[in-house]
Amino acid sequence: MIDGAGVAFAAVGLATLAAALLPRLLGRVPMSMPMVFLGAGVLAFALIPNLPTPSPIEYGELTLHITEICVIISLMGAGLAINRRLGRRSWASTWRLLAITMPLSILGVALLGWGALGLGVAGALLLGAVLAPTDPVLATEVQVGEPTEDPDEPEDEARFALTSEAGLNDALAFPFVYAAIAISAVGVAPQDWLGEWVLLDVLWRLVAGCAVGLGTGWLLGKLFFSVSSDRLRLAEHAEGFVALAATFLAYGVAEVIEGYGFVAVFVCAVAIRGSERSHGYHRILHRFVEQIERLLTALILILLGGAVARGLFAELTLPDVLVALAVLLVVRPLAGWIGLAFGRTGLRERGVISFFGVRGIGSLYYVAYALANGAFEGGERIWGITGLVVVASIVIHGISATPVMTLLDRKRERVAKQQTGETDAAAATPV
DSSP: OOOHHHHHHHHHHHHHHHHHHHHHHHTTSSOOHHHHHHHHHHHHHHHOTTSOOOOTTTTHHHHHHHHHHHHHHHHHHHHHHOOSOOOTTTTHHHHHIIIIIHHHHHHHHHHHHHHTSOOOHHHHHHHHHHHSSOOSSSOGGGSOOSOOSOTTOOOOHHHHHHHHHHHHTHHHHHHHHHHHHHHHHHOSOGGGTHHHIIIIIIIIHHHHHHHHHHHHHHHHHIIIIIOSOTTTOGGGGTOTTHHHHHHHHHHHHHHHTTOOHHHHHHHHHHHHHHHOTTOTHHHHHHHHHHHHHHHHHHHHHHHHHHHHHTTTTTTOOHHHHHHHHHIIIIIHHHHHHHHHTTSSOOHHHHHHHHHOOOOOHHHHHHHHHHHHHSOOSOHHHHHHHHHHHHHHHHHHHHHHHHHHHHHHHHHHHHHHHHHHHHHHHHHHSOO
């Protein structure tokens, strides 16, 4: 009989090796690293029957904490990578995605859950809340790259919008998760839950998360770059694991005072990045965080593949499948297009941003959290639909991301060359 523990250790070793090699090996191939890990998980758990079934319902608490850690580490990496200064106009695409696209997505998915799937109000709202936000973990191919040392280097609008949206849309997703939990416990009547929800889950948690993120980021920025003593100036030691300290510190403090820890981590990272934009230490922090994120992502996706192989989708019906596809191919693209209309993005960039609303680890965390804290009927079905949306997103966006972003980059380069040529010609014209 095959030793399950030995197989598990070997799988961890292979996953770690793959996390290091796959980004280079895949290159411009229309296949993403998450696709490989997901497929490996399906094959491993289908071919080795004595491996324990990685059921997200049976191991709900473990699922909750693994996905939680992966998401907050990814948020730190996303915030550190953003080069653009925070502002009303410079982040206009982000604000549109948060203020228009996100609520429309929650509403659209909730209506599908209620009307097409027959879920109750709490279950439909939960489905909308967990499937509307985009994910910072699985969207690597469509996000900004490493931090640059040039504070004036322009950023690709599509990649910037998708990265900043994924970092901040938890601020809108989590309140609706809490609303679904409250409705599942006390009923739909607004007088039983609305007041506390607005004051605590919307206002206090959001303000507290932002405040903790800003405060922690400012303090760590001083320790990284501004203190007079070389022994205390952390940037002089070039140790990437300090990024983990920043991540867990911001998240932990925010959670202690009942703020949104996800928001705190991303805001903290943006604040650290803004404290000294041209320093090379940001790249060291980002690379370390990225390596940890890849390892955790590999583990989670292998387990998700194992759950798929062991029957995660067994209870799903044709309407469930159609709704899952509609979330990715209809609701998000339409909501994204509406949110970005009349904005600063061109037609191509608007289409790319609208289409690449990647769903991933964050959605898995929200489901695990809600089912652990609420009284929802049909938990297995909600898990199945969420898992199907995540798997479909991995496949659809994984196949299309590389060729689509390559075409967008080529178009941008041609436009830049034309503008440079026109500028040179104008400069050479005698007055």
